[in-house]
Amino acid sequence: MDHISEELQLTKGVRIVNAALKSKFYGEKYSGMTPPETIEQWESLPVLTRAEIFERSFPQSTDMLTQPVEDAIIISTGGSSGIARYTTYTHGEWDAFVECQAAAMKILGITREDRVANLFIAGHFWPSFLGLHDCIKKLGAVHLPISANIPIEEVVKLCQKFEPTVMVSLPTLFVFMADMARRDRFTFNRLRMINYAGEHLSSAAEAHVASALGVSRIKAGAYTSADAGIMGYQCEHSGPGVYHVPTAFQLVELINFEENRRARAGEPGEVVVTNLSRVSTPIIRYRVGDAASWTGATCSCGDRNPLLKLAGRAGQDFKLGGGFISLDVFENCIAAHPESLSLNFQLEIEDLAHQFQVVLRIEAPAQVAPPVLEALEKELFEAVPELRISSEKGYLRSFAIEIVELGQLPRSPITGKVAKLVDRRVM
Numbered sequence: 001m002d003h004i005s006e007e008l009q010l011t012k013g014v015r016i017v018n019a020a021l022k023s024k025f026y027g028e029k030y031s032g033m034t035p036p037e038t039i040e041q042w043e044s045l046p047v048l049t050r051a052e053i054f055e056r057s058f059p060q061s062t063d064m065l066t067q068p069v070e071d072a073i074i075i076s077t078g079g080s081s082g083i084a085r086y087t088t089y090t091h092g093e094w095d096a097f098v099e100c101q102a103a104a105m106k107i108l109g110i111t112r113e114d115r116v117a118n119l120f121i122a123g124h125f126w127p128s129f130l131g132l133h134d135c136i137k138k139l140g141a142v143h144l145p146i147s148a149n150i151p152i153e154e155v156v157k158l159c160q161k162f163e164p165t166v167m168v169s170l171p172t173l174f175v176f177m178a179d180m181a182r183r184d185r186f187t188f189n190r191l192r193m194i195n196y197a198g199e200h201l202s203s204a205a206e207a208h209v210a211s212a213l214g215v216s217r218i219k220a221g222a223y224t225s226a227d228a229g230i231m232g233y234q235c236e237h238s239g240p241g242v243y244h245v246p247t248a249f250q251l252v253e254l255i256n257f258e259e260n261r262r263a264r265a266g267e268p269g270e271v272v273v274t275n276l277s278r279v280s281t282p283i284i285r286y287r288v289g290d291a292a293s294w295t296g297a298t299c300s301c302g303d304r305n306p307l308l309k310l311a312g313r314a315g316q317d318f319k320l321g322g323g324f325i326s327l328d329v330f331e332n333c334i335a336a337h338p339e340s341l342s343l344n345f346q347l348e349i350e351d352l353a354h355q356f357q358v359v360l361r362i363e364a365p366a367q368v369a370p371p372v373l374e375a376l377e378k379e380l381f382e383a384v385p386e387l388r389i390s391s392e393k394g395y396l397r398s399f400a401i402e403i404v405e406l407g408q409l410p411r412s413p414i415t416g417k418v419a420k421l422v423d424r425r426v427m
């Protein structure tokens with residue numbers, strides 16, 4: 001992947017700032033400031049918050065735009081958070097974004113020899129299907145635009161007929177397909193690699209997908225933000241959560257906000273990103289909300305782009321009876337019953353006056369014997385002491401495990417994700 005110096009990044013960043021001043025939003029935000037000339041001055045530019053972007057979503061607002069919307073694509077950036085938000089890319093900016101994504105996929109080992117099954121949902125302005133289409137074209141591989149808009153049985157049939165070597169989709173879909181493969185005993189002859197994006201894939205789910213679909217190479221997609229694009233990519237030497245930063249595409253800073261300075265190597269900081277190619281809707285010093293640290297190491301792959309280690313983007317935590325519980329604890333208990341239970345599940349917590357109730361819905365390939373459910377409940381109450389304590393103190397009204405057929409948990413119609421946690425206490 002291309003590498004550029006910090007000086008060149010600054011030059012490109014300043015070009016974006018100058019363009020941004022044409023927009024109403026940045027014109028006001030930076031009013032009275034002179035464009036930065038040094039890194040120190042750059043670091044004194046106020047950060048862009050998520051709320052500022054949310055409040056200026058296209059088409060309700062054009063305050064962040066520096067030019068008329070033409071020769072452009074509109075994409076959705078917030079499908080699963082409940083409220084759809086949209087943003088604009090010129091076709092040229094979209095192309096730069098895809099170019100960087102394609103380079104990241106090439107580093108993962110996808111080549112011209114591959115047949116890539118595109119198993120994202122298309123439509124609703126959601127960019128994954130279209131973005132992957134363009135990436136595959138840039139890689140010179142063969143594109144199988146099957147999508148996940150059609151019934152899963154049809155997806156399986158088409159994959160068997162066209163024999164992809166690589167499949168790209170969400171973990172929810174791969175877990176579903178692995179459940180079906182185990183139940184219906186099918187395999188994909190030439191499949192050698194799975195590339196997932198959009199959700200966390202636990203190690204239990206990864207092992208399940210690998211064994212049921214008979215594929216050992218399971219790779220996470222790049223570290224991206226819908227608003228800023230790709231911020232990190234993995235190479236053959238990257239450990240979990242470690243990414244090279246594409247310096248030619250993105251200026252990534254790690255800021256220690258408590259002390260209002262750059263984080264030193266090895267020290268945690270918050271990711272602040274500036275997209276160096278996006279002029280029409282500039283994203284300048286955007287505080288993404290992720291914590292990370294620079295490893296300071298030189299990667300043995302030879303790539304000079306610096307290495308960033310992400311902290312805490314993986315699991316989902318929630319509060320229960322005074323403690324913070326990781327959803328992974330539930331997943332690991334369910335994973336102890338691989339013959340009976342899928343890892344596509346949904347935990348729903350609801351308030352009832354001064355009590356709460358918990359329902360755990362799990363997909364399963366067949367009827368589940370009562371002893372399995374009894375064992376699971378016992379294991380969960382052992383693994384999550386807050387459940388037991390809340391029950392003893394009378395805060396937990398009820399705890400139920402419900403089994404549903406494969407594919408029957410509600411999916412987002414836009415992305416296809418299953419919400420693993422539905423916390424009605426905070427909604």
Ligand SMILES: [Zn+2]
Nearest residue numbers: 235299301303
């Ligand atoms: Zn590397």
